[in-house]
Amino acid sequence: MIVGKREAWTGRLFLVALMVVTIVPFISLFVTALHPSGSYPSGLQWPDDPQWGNFVRAFEAAHMGDLLWSSTLIVLGVVPISLVLGTMAGFALGHLRMAGGPLLFLLFVLGLTLPFEGIITPLYYLVRDLGFLNTRWAIILPLIGLYMPFAVYWMRAHFVNVPTELSEAAQLDGASVWQVFWRIHVPLAAPAISSLAILLFLWTWNQFLLAIVLVDDPRQRTMAGALGAFQGQWGTDIPLLCAGSLLILAPTLTVFLIFQRRFVSALLQGSVKG
Incomplete structure (x- = not known):
């Protein structure tokens, strides 16, 4: 397909405009964070005396060390388990063609339409009754369940395109289904698994709603969830708030x-496969 010069330049201009719209807010946050504490800067005015110490103050005020540790624990609790369960379920639905698979897959697809906001109230009472309220498990366990529809959908999109001849040849050599899965299909699915791991990491690290609703202690939340507490404490100090946000x-x-x-x-793999 040949693209004309006009279309090419239009696409480039659109990308430049989109890049500017995306980057300017970050530049504004950075410039504002360098202003003196307690001031109310406007626009993108560079301060006469940049206050680099605002980042140190924000790091100490927000207890960033504790937040980094808490977020790491939550990520380590969510991502590996979601990867293992999603990969196994995706293999069963996409390659083994198990009985009732289409119906079960439809249920997972319906799970993709389930918004966090719609289940937060019953989820709160469920977590409370299980005794996990105000602990990191209140974030880890619900996220594993909420991410499972997408993880299964993503991995099924990979396994459904893998030739069945690979499994048949391995089974003729005496390999069991479990051996076929771990020794043949998991290595071949490494790109899909690593891509899914990146997405799950970003979503877990930036999880905000569950963290502020199910956990009271900001030091046991994700870093994004702790931003609400930091904003409540330093909301009137705009430069310090911007430094903490960055x-x-x-x-x-x-x-x-x-x-x-x-x-x-x-993203490209998810748009092509499936």
Whole structure:
């Protein structure tokens, strides 16, 4: 398909405009964070005396060390379990073609339409009755269940396109279904699994709603969930609030910059397969 010069330039201008719209808010946060504490800067005015110490103050005031540890524990509790369960279920639905698979897959697809806001109230009472309220388990266990429809849908999209001849050849050599799964299909699914891991990490790290509703202690929330408590404490100090917001965003931005090619590959894979 040949794209004309006009279409090419239009696409480039659109991308530049989109990039500007995306980057300007981050620049505004950064510039505001360098103003003196207690001031009310406007626009993108660079301060005469940049206050780099605002980032240190925000790090100490928000207890970033505790938040990093808490978020890491929550990610380690959610992502590996979701990957294992989603990969196994996706293999069963996409490659084994189990009895009742289409109906079960339809239920998972319906789960994709379930909004967090719609179940937060019954989820609160369920977590409370289980005795997990105000603990990290109140975030970890619901997230595993809420992410499962997407994880199964994602992995099924991979396994449904894998030739069945691979499994048949391995079974003729005496391999069991379990051996076929772990020794053949899991290595072949490494790109899909790693892409899913990146998405689950970003979603878990940035989880806000469940963290503020189910956990009272900000130090046991995710970093994004602790932003609400930080805002309530320092909401009148705009530069310090911007510095804290940038520190909370820094881990996800770092992960995105490091794995941006894998992230783009994940989106493309999800749009092509299935």
